[in-house]
Amino acid sequence: MTAIDTPTDPTTVPDLIDTVARVRATFASGRTKPLAWRKQQLRALRRLLIDHEVEFAQALRADLGKSATESHVMELGFLVREIDHTLRHLDRWLRPRRVSVPVSLMPARARTVIEPLGTVLIISPWNYPMNLALAPLIGAIAAGNAVVLKPSEVAPATSAALAHWLPKVLDAEAVAVVEGGVPETTTLLEQQFDHIFYTGNGIVGRIVMAAAAQHLTPVTLELGGKCPAVVEPGTDLATAARRVAWGKFMNAGQTCVAPDYVLAIGRAADEIQAHLSAAIREMYGENPAKSAEYGQIINERHYERLTRLLADGRTVVGGEHDRPTRYIAPTVLADVDPESAVMGEEIFGPILPIVRVPDLDAAIAFINRRAKPLALYAFTSSAQSKRRLTHETSSGGLSFGVPTAQLGVLGLPFGGVGESGIGRYHGRYSLDTFSHTKSVVDKPLRFDTLRLAYPPYTRNKDRI
Numbered sequence: 436m437t438a439i440d441t442p443t444d445p446t447t448v449p450d451l452i453d454t455v456a457r458v459r460a461t462f463a464s465g466r467t468k469p470l471a472w473r474k475q476q477l478r479a480l481r482r483l484l485i486d487h488e489v490e491f492a493q494a495l496r497a498d499l500g501k502s503a504t505e506s507h508v509m510e511l512g513f514l515v516r517e518i519d520h521t522l523r524h525l526d527r528w529l530r531p532r533r534v535s536v537p538v539s540l541m542p543a544r545a546r547t548v549i550e551p552l553g554t555v556l557i558i559s560p561w562n563y564p565m566n567l568a569l570a571p572l573i574g575a576i577a578a579g580n581a582v583v584l585k586p587s588e589v590a591p592a593t594s595a596a597l598a599h600w601l602p603k604v605l606d607a608e609a610v611a612v613v614e615g616g617v618p619e620t621t622t623l624l625e626q627q628f629d630h631i632f633y634t635g636n637g638i639v640g641r642i643v644m645a646a647a648a649q650h651l652t653p654v655t656l657e658l659g660g661k662c663p664a665v666v667e668p669g670t671d672l673a674t675a676a677r678r679v680a681w682g683k684f685m686n687a688g689q690t691c692v693a694p695d696y697v698l699a700i701g702r703a704a705d706e707i708q709a710h711l712s713a714a715i716r717e718m719y720g721e722n723p724a725k726s727a728e729y730g731q732i733i734n735e736r737h738y739e740r741l742t743r744l745l746a747d748g749r750t751v752v753g754g755e756h757d758r759p760t761r762y763i764a765p766t767v768l769a770d771v772d773p774e775s776a777v778m779g780e781e782i783f784g785p786i787l788p789i790v791r792v793p794d795l796d797a798a799i800a801f802i803n804r805r806a807k808p809l810a811l812y813a814f815t816s817s818a819q820s821k822r823r824l825t826h827e828t829s830s831g832g833l834s835f836g837v838p839t840a841q842l843g844v845l846g847l848p849f850g851g852v853g854e855s856g857i858g859r860y861h862g863r864y865s866l867d868t869f870s871h872t873k874s875v876v877d878k879p880l881r882f883d884t885l886r887l888a889y890p891p892y893t894r895n896k897d898r899i
């Protein structure tokens with residue numbers, strides 16, 4: 436048994452209250468504000484991710500059956516890139532910005548100053564348990580905050596690894612990791628924070644927002660929903676199918692930005708089926724259960740939920756499942772009724788329904804009748820269709836020809852809209868999320884040019 440397998444003592448309510456108080460005191464001491472502290476913490480985190488990649492990948496494998504490649508690309512490597520990007524630009528992002536002042540206020544100077552919010556709470560989910568805990572942490576540290584991080588108890592090996600390692604390499608008085616589930620999170624949410632950053636489902640998102648309202652604490656909610664992949668006929672359906680399958684079945688479909696369903700226009704609904712089957716075979720072999728690249732369902736509850744959805748259409752490929760290994764094959768369902776359960780909830784698993792609509796108008800109406808998605812994908816070669824989808828629908832992100840890639844572009848914000856979330860982060864946007872932009876005006880007292888503005892307001896004064 437390694438150190439990180441050792442079960443930790445249950446955290447008591449007074450422990451949690453003390454932890455938050457300690458972290459708040461560290462912020463109040465000013466320790467987290469200097470740029471040198473922030474950069475040193477980010478470099479320490481970077482070293483940890485590189486030096487202990489194998490260990491973290493093992494935790495991810497234990498929780499999700501994640502392959503080493505997916506762990507690198509979507510979690511550890513992603514985080515190292517995010518740190519590098521942040522370190523490269525942080526000085527510039529933090530530079531005060533001069534703003535011109537109106538003539539009536541001259542002489543005076545105006546500028547914006549970016550300051551940390553204070554002590555922030557980050558609550559993260561299980562599906563990318565490293566990425567979704569540490570990507571916000573990078574932004575919070577870069578902005579000079581103290582942090583309480585609550586990883587997901589649903590990915591216990593990764594949660595334990597984070598609780599073990601972060602205090603060893605980071606300033607443990609300023610960054611605390613609290614393990615636990617609903618009771619611990621509920622206690623944390625009762626404490627005062629200066630920002631709460633939550634990633635997970637919308638039901639808990641509402642609980643977080645209601646708790647935050649008690650202290651008037653701002654929130655970022657990174658939520659989910661159903662991300663459509665619109666497919667038009669007359670495009671390269673073989674490539675489209677490969678890309679949809681790649682985005683859908685990585686992490687066994689447990690990805691917030693995975694294409695949730697294919698919204699196929701006309702004959703594309705029939706034509707894409709064989710291509711999807713071929714793509715799945717190419718990626719995971721004849722029997723994906725044997726593939727080292729293919730993940731497992733996180734727990735019994737989700738396994739149960741997902742297997743119930745398998746009957747909601749005609750199985751084109753897949754459908755096999757095995758409870759002991761929590762395996763559900765990459766599955767494509769055709770002829771799916773838009774009113775069926777599989778189209779009513781976010782699937783968050785390896786089941787890909789194909790819904791047929793007659794034309795682009797119907798596809799746009801279909802999307803707009805439902806909650807705004809976290810991501811919208813479209814596979815089309817028509818510039819006109821791209822224009823229409825861009826301007827006639829609303830979603831957190833929009834990507835043509837490739838799913839999930841919006842996360843790989845460091846300069847783009849990541850976040851939802853409407854039911855898919857509130858706020859955005861990554862890179863510069865993380866700094867904005869975890870900072871306050873303060874307006875500063877500096878007017879010398881030496882010449883009182885404001886005299887004309889003081890009461891009593893004479894007619895002459897009215898004219899200035």
Ligand code: NAD
Binds near residue numbers: 585635691783809856
């Ligand atoms: P989860 O069960 O791990 O829950 C997320 C966090 O909320 C955990 O830390 C958990 O301890 C806490 N939590 C759970 N119940 C709570 C309660 N009653 N009160 C307070 N805290 C509570 O993860 P999940 O919600 O199953 O995650 C999956 C969902 O998250 C999907 O909807 C997915 O689309 C969404 N998601 C969104 C993003 C994004 O970046 N927008 C990323 C990943 C997942």
